[in-house]
Amino acid sequence: MTFTAIRGSTALADETELEAHLASLLRLENIGLLLGAGASVAAGGLTxxxxxxxxxxxxxxxxxxxxxxxxxxxxxxxxxxxxxxxxxxxxxxxxxxxxxxxxxxxxxxxxxxxxxxxxxxxxxxxxxxxxxxxxxxxxxxxxxLLRQEWWLSPSGVESDDDGLASQRTILQKLVSARQPGQSSPWVFTTNYDLAIEWAAESIDLQVSNGFLGTHTRRFSPQSFDLGFRNTQARGEARFGVYNIYLAKLHGSLTWKQESGQVFEVSAPLAHQRIEAFMAERGGEDLGLMVMPRAAKYMDTIGYVLGELFRRFAEFMSKPQSCLILCGYGFGDEHINRLIRSALLNPTLQLVIYSSGFNGDPADENLPPALRKLLSLKNPRITVVGGGSAHAYIDSLARHLPDPLIYDEDMRKFEKALREPRELHYEAAAPRIGQ
Structure with missing residues (x-):
């Protein structure tokens, strides 16, 4: 299937035009991803x-x-x-x-x-x-579960493992594009897998996922208000950030509910309990995750998920924000409602990667929620399609721009931007003195 993309009611000519659009969006104050099951297919997950x-x-x-x-x-x-x-x-x-x-x-x-x-x-x-x-x-x-060897390896996923290459590329491009004073990127996901955590660890990127502690990691939402910085950085070296914020909206395979609180356990320990559950030795429920159910807020863990959804809604309400959706099939109506409501924010930009989109906004095979967004013909909504069912996260990794180097060329560009204002002030000076 050939490349196809539409922004509002205007079709994008080619991938170059899309890449230019993404390059401008990455300079916004807030940047985030929403990843669904399709984003983990290349790593061994299932839609x-x-x-x-x-x-x-x-x-x-x-x-x-x-x-x-x-x-x-x-x-x-x-x-x-x-x-x-x-x-x-x-x-x-x-x-x-x-x-x-x-x-x-x-x-x-x-x-x-x-x-x-x-x-x-x-x-x-x-x-x-x-x-x-x-x-x-x-x-x-x-x-x-993705790949068995990732759970059993004491060092996690190696940086040269191709299974998470796209995730690593995306994370590296997002954190490198942040400018001084801008917040770290957010990654929201409906997946229970550890793809993002493993990808970040393989490139030594800190993950702020709402849990604090060394040996006992308890959910502490205030950790989302903290960040990492290089205390030695000055001037241009302050470009880029050192962490991402991760909100797992449906829970995680490494979460454990106990005594009215939610803890995060290590992957090897979680894997032991998962194996027992899969071998039908772990009862009828796992106790390490939250299934995708609308009544999930009735559980003790509902406090955790409620906080994560609040952060998701808060992110989309901030001025100058961009949310990129990849591998999300619009099957969760509570998420769809939040996205539709967030469009009331006049500066929110949405970029949606959908493998089923063939260029026709009225295609009956598309999820109803996506057809509704396309029918708005809003220039702040860009939908990218034309890829195979396994390619959209690879396409996103390829389309995101490489980080710019703040060098002499950038200084010349800034000078060119300042010159018109300086000329204006010089021309106005005599009138001001009269």
């Missing part, structure tokens, strides 16, 4: 469509049970291309049913022998529901 197809293929009985009991439509079980359900709504429905059926079971006696036929059926359905929910959770975890 929601691929994840659901694998689940139906490997767990056909569980999928059929959900269709039989009305949790999904019948066409969501039909291979080779089952219709992907909304994961938030699906898991919401499963949890509501689990709560309701558990409540009903509590009204019966403790001896299953005394159950009436309807009560036995409810008990069987409750048991099946727990099994189906655990199978679905394991499928989601499996899609977020």
């Amino acid at each position: 929601m469509i691929t994840l659901w197809t694998r689940f139906v293929t490997e767990c056909p009985g569980d999928a059929a049970w959900m269709a039989e009991h009305g949790f999904i439509r019948e066409d969501a079980t039909q291979l080779p291309s089952p219709v992907t359900p909304n994961f938030e709504h699906l898991i919401d429905s499963l949890e509501i049913a689990l709560s309701d059926w558990t409540r009903q079971m509590s009204m019966f006696g403790n001896n299953p022998i005394d159950y009436a036929p309807g009560e036995r059926e409810l008990e069987e359905n409750l048991s099946d529901l727990k099994k189906v929910k655990a199978a679905l959770f394991r499928a989601v975890v499996s899609a977020a």
